[in-house]
Amino acid sequence: KAGVTQTPRYLIKTRGQQVTLSCSPISGHRSVSWYQQTPGQGLQFLFEYFSETQRNKGNFPGRFSGRQFSNSRSEMNVSTLELGDSALYLCASSLAASGGLRETQYFGPGTRLLVL
Amino acid sequence: AQSVTQLGSHVSVSEGALVLLRCNYSSSVPPYLFWYVQYPNQGLQLLLKYTTGATLVKGINGFEAEFKKSETSFHLTKPSAHMSDAAEYFCAVSETNTGFQKLVFGTGTRLLVSP
Numbered sequence: 140k141a142g143v144t145q146t147p148r149y150l151i152k153t154r155g156q157q158v159t160l161s162c163s164p165i166s167g168h169r170s171v172s173w174y175q176q177t178p179g180q181g182l183q184f185l186f187e188y189f190s191e192t193q194r195n196k197g198n199f200p201g202r203f204s205g206r207q208f209s210n211s212r213s214e215m216n217v218s219t220l221e222l223g224d225s226a227l228y229l230c231a232s233s234l235a236a237s238g239g240l241r242e243t244q245y246f247g248p249g250t251r252l253l254v255l
Numbered sequence: 256a257q258s259v260t261q262l263g264s265h266v267s268v269s270e271g272a273l274v275l276l277r278c279n280y281s282s283s284v285p286p287y288l289f290w291y292v293q294y295p296n297q298g299l300q301l302l303l304k305y306t307t308g309a310t311l312v313k314g315i316n317g318f319e320a321e322f323k324k325s326e327t328s329f330h331l332t333k334p335s336a337h338m339s340d341a342a343e344y345f346c347a348v349s350e351t352n353t354g355f356q357k358l359v360f361g362t363g364t365r366l367l368v369s370p
Contacts, residue, residue, distance in 0.1 A: 143298070170356070182360040194355045229298055235356060240279065241287050241306040242356060243351070246298035 140166055143232050143247035150153060151253045157218040160250045164211050164232030170246060171213040176227040184230075188213055189235055217252075225254045257348040262363035265292045269369050274333040276364045278320075278346030281316065281327065283317040288329045288348035290320055294342045302344075305329060316340070 144163045152158050164171050168199055172195075173185040184197040205215040211232075228250035228251075231244035262277040262331040281285050285305050303314025310322040320331045329346060346361040 157318070172356070172358075174358075181362050182347075182358075184357045185353060187357065189355075195357050196358070231299075231358075233356065240302075243289075243301050243304060244356070244358060246291075246300070248296075248298045 143230055143245055145228075145230050145250050147246040147250060148248065149251050149253075151255065152220050153255050154220055156197060156217060156220050158220060159214055159216050160228055160252075162213045162215075162230030162232075162247060164213070164230075165245055166236055168232035168245070170233045170235030170242070171207055171211065172231045172233075173213070174231065175199075175227045176229060176249070177225070180222060182229075183216065191228050210217050220254045222254050223250060227251050238246075257350045257359050259287060259346050259348050259359060259361040261344075261346050263367045264362065265367060267349050267367040267369065268336045269340055271335050274318075274336045274340065274366065276331040276344050276346075276366065278329045278331065278361060279309055280329060280346075280348050282348060288296070288320075288322060289347040289349070290314065290318070290329075290362075291340050291345045293345065293363075294370070298320060299345065309336050328359050336366075336368050337370065338368050341366055 146161045170189045172187040187195040191207045191248045202218045207213045227249045229249045233242040233244045258281045260279045262343045289304045298307040303312045313319045318333045343365045347358040350357045
């Protein structure tokens, strides 16, 4: 089975621009979560989608948004980029049939975003 | 809310030595605990997880962890370090407040292995 794929792998943007990151989960997985990883804040949860619905959200400003499509692929969007948005953005998928608290999340390689 | 504390941002061992990475959690309910490893320029890979049942959990690459409720700990060990074990290790707890999975990670421990 193919793993979680994320595109693009690297991205350079300037302040004020917006960016869209894409994530394709493992086949059959219906839950997709997004995390931001920075040296200062570590790994922080952004949001989680299941069957095209956002079920859980972290403490990030409204500039961060996401969506999930009927094929479980997910995108996240960051508008009005700030320097502090430079980070590795990780996507993870799981079966999460019912809440999925015990489920293993399988992570993609991440998209490294640099904001200049 | 659940939280995780990893003691030691860096741990150095010699090849063949015991690896011990510490993780303590805070949770008012029975926790679900995970250890992930991250190699440079890669995502996270699951090493092992504890949900219920046996408190000694065996994972991949010879790693294991023991859930100790009385000590609120879930330390990761490996009897003999290998050069390929050099990476960053993250302990995580599955937060249960909303009923849907959200992993709360520790700050990570970078394992350095010297020849």
